[in-house]
Amino acid sequence: MNDRANISLADLDRESLFHPVTSIADLEANGPMIYQGAKGATVTRDNGTELIDMGAGLWCVNVGYGRTELAEASAKAMTDLSYQHFFGGASSEATIRLADRLKTQFNETVAGADIARVFFGCSGSDANDTAWKLVRYYNNLRGKPEKKRIIARKGAYHGLTWAATAMTGIEGYHTAFDAPLDSVIHITCPHHYAFANDGESEAEFTARLIAELEETIAREGADTIGAFIAEPVMGTGGVFVPPAGYFEGVQKVLEKHDILLIADEVITGFCRTGNWFGSGTYGMRPDIVSLAKGLTSAYFPMSASLISSRIWKVLEGASPEMGPLMHGYTYSGHPVGSAVAMANLDIMEREDLAGASARLGPVLKDALTEAVGDNPYVGNIRNSGLMAAVEFVSEQEGRVRFPAGTNPHKVVAKHCLEQGLISRALPFLPVTSFSPPLTITEGEITEAAARYGRALKAAMPELDALR
Numbered sequence: 108m109n110d111r112a113n114i115s116l117a118d119l120d121r122e123s124l125f126h127p128v129t130s131i132a133d134l135e136a137n138g139p140m141i142y143q144g145a146k147g148a149t150v151t152r153d154n155g156t157e158l159i160d161m162g163a164g165l166w167c168v169n170v171g172y173g174r175t176e177l178a179e180a181s182a183k184a185m186t187d188l189s190y191q192h193f194f195g196g197a198s199s200e201a202t203i204r205l206a207d208r209l210k211t212q213f214n215e216t217v218a219g220a221d222i223a224r225v226f227f228g229c230s231g232s233d234a235n236d237t238a239w240k241l242v243r244y245y246n247n248l249r250g251k252p253e254k255k256r257i258i259a260r261k262g263a264y265h266g267l268t269w270a271a272t273a274m275t276g277i278e279g280y281h282t283a284f285d286a287p288l289d290s291v292i293h294i295t296c297p298h299h300y301a302f303a304n305d306g307e308s309e310a311e312f313t314a315r316l317i318a319e320l321e322e323t324i325a326r327e328g329a330d331t332i333g334a335f336i337a338e339p340v341m342g343t344g345g346v347f348v349p350p351a352g353y354f355e356g357v358q359k360v361l362e363k364h365d366i367l368l369i370a371d372e373v374i375t376g377f378c379r380t381g382n383w384f385g386s387g388t389y390g391m392r393p394d395i396v397s398l399a400k401g402l403t404s405a406y407f408p409m410s411a412s413l414i415s416s417r418i419w420k421v422l423e424g425a426s427p428e429m430g431p432l433m434h435g436y437t438y439s440g441h442p443v444g445s446a447v448a449m450a451n452l453d454i455m456e457r458e459d460l461a462g463a464s465a466r467l468g469p470v471l472k473d474a475l476t477e478a479v480g481d482n483p484y485v486g487n488i489r490n491s492g493l494m495a496a497v498e499f500v501s502e503q504e505g506r507v508r509f510p511a512g513t514n515p516h517k518v519v520a521k522h523c524l525e526q527g528l529i530s531r532a533l534p535f536l537p538v539t540s541f542s543p544p545l546t547i548t549e550g551e552i553t554e555a556a557a558r559y560g561r562a563l564k565a566a567m568p569e570l571d572a573l574r
C-alpha cells in the first residue's frame with residue numbers, strides 16, 4: 108500500500124473512483140476538482156482557491172457549511188446511541204421527536220395539509236421510490252390493482268434510483284439504462300417563458316396544460332393512473348416557477364379522478380422558496396411529500412416521506428390482514444441523522460431562514476439582472492425565494508435557442524470557476540441555477556452576481572462562435 112502515498116490524489120481518484128453524473132472521458136482527460144474545506148457560503152479547493160458556492164452543494168447545504176452545532180449534535184448522538192433500527196416497532200427518541208416536528212410543521216404551514224405519519228429513508232431518490240411503492244400498495248389494498256402509473260412532467264428531476272429515474276423527465280438520465288418508462292407518462296413542462304406558444308398569456312398557458320392533463324387521463328384511463336408527481340418549483344429542470352393557477356387547476360383534475368398528488372419537496376422543502384415548504388408557497392395539498400437535502404442541510408444523508416391521513420387510514424385498516432408493511436431500510440430513522448436534523452431545524456427557526464430566503468431572493472434576482480440583464484444572450488432571469496435562474500437564448504426575438512448540443516451555459520460555468528464562483532449548468536435547458544446557502548449575506552450575493560457578470564463577459568467570444 109505504501110507506494111500509493113506517492114501518487115497524486117488526482118491520479119488516485121482517476122484510478123479508483125467512479126463518479127456520479129460525470130463524463131468518464133472528461134475525468135480521465137482533466138482529472139477531478141478536489142475540495143478541502145468550506146465555511147458559510149465559501150468552499151476551498153486543494154490549491155487554496157476560494158469559491159462562493161452559489162449551489163449550496165446540490166441545493167442542499169441550507170444552513171451553510173461548517174456549523175459546529177451540527178458537528179456537536181452528531182458527536183453526542185454517536186456517543187449516546189450510534190445506531191438503532193426501526194424494524195418491528197423498535198424506536199428512539201430523536202427520531203420520534205423529529206417525526207412529530209415534521210408532521211406538525213407541515214400541517215401548520217401548508218394550508219389544507221393533513222399529514223398523518225412520517226417515514227424515514229436516506230436520499231431524495233429513495234423517498235420518491237417509497238412514494239411510488241406506497242401508491243401501488245394503497246391502490247392494491249383498495250382493490251384497484253390497475254391504478255398504478257404515474258404522471259410526471261418533462262424536465263422533472265426526481266432522482267436516479269430505478270423508479271425515480273423513470274419519473275425523472277430529462278432524457279439524458281434515461282439513455283441506455285432501460286428505465287421502466289412504460290409506467291410513467293410525461294406531460295408538458297409548466298415553464299411559460301420557454302414552452303408558451305408565441306403570444307400565449309400565462310393564463311392561457313395554464314389552461315392549455317390543465318386541458319392536456321384532462322386529455323391524458325381520459326386517453327390513458329383514470330383507473331390506470333395512481334399519482335401525479337411534481338416539484339413545487341422544478342429545480343434541476345431549470346428553476347421553473349409554476350404559472351399562476353397551475354396547481355389549483357391540477358388538483359381539481361386529480362381530485363375528480365381519484366389520483367394522488369406527490370409533492371417532491373427535496374429541493375423546495377426547508378425554506379428554499381421563502382416558506383418552510385414549497386407546497387405552502389404554491390397552494391399544493393399533497394397526499395405524499397418527499398423531503399431530503401435541507402432536512403439535515405446535507406450534514407447527514409436522510410430523507411423523509413410524509414403520508415396523508417387519506418393513505419394512512421387505508422394502510423392502518425388493512426394492517427391486521429396484511430401483516431407487517433414490508434418496506435424500509437437499515438438506516439431508516441437513523442438516530443444520528445435525526446439528532447442532526449433536529450439541530451438543523453433549530454438553526455433554521457432561530458435564524459428565520461424562511462424569512463431570509465423570502466427577503467434575499469429578490470436581492471439575488473436584482474443583482475443578477477443588474478450584472479447580466481442586458482446581455483443579448485440572457486433571455487430570462489427568475490427566482491422563487493433563494494433559487495434563481497438565468498436562461499440563455501441565441502436571439503431574444505422568438506426565444507431562439509443555441510444549436511442543439513452547444514451548451515452555452517456550460518461555457519459560462521467554466522468561466523465562473525475562473526472568477527471564484529460555483530454556479531450550476533443544468534441538464535435540461537441552457538440555464539445557470541443559483542441556490543446558495545440560506546445564510547448567505549447580501550454582500551456575498553452582490554459579489555457573486557458581479558463575478559457571474561465578469562464570467563459571462565469573458566465567455567462572450569465563445570458564445571458568439573456557438574451560434
Ligand SMILES: Cc1ncc(COP(=O)(O)O)c(C=O)c1O
Nearest residue numbers: 230231232264265266371373374
Ligand atoms: C426534486 C428532487 N427530487 C429528488 C432528488 C434526488 O435526491 P437524491 O440525490 O438525494 O437521491 C433530487 C436531487 O437533486 C431533487 O432535486
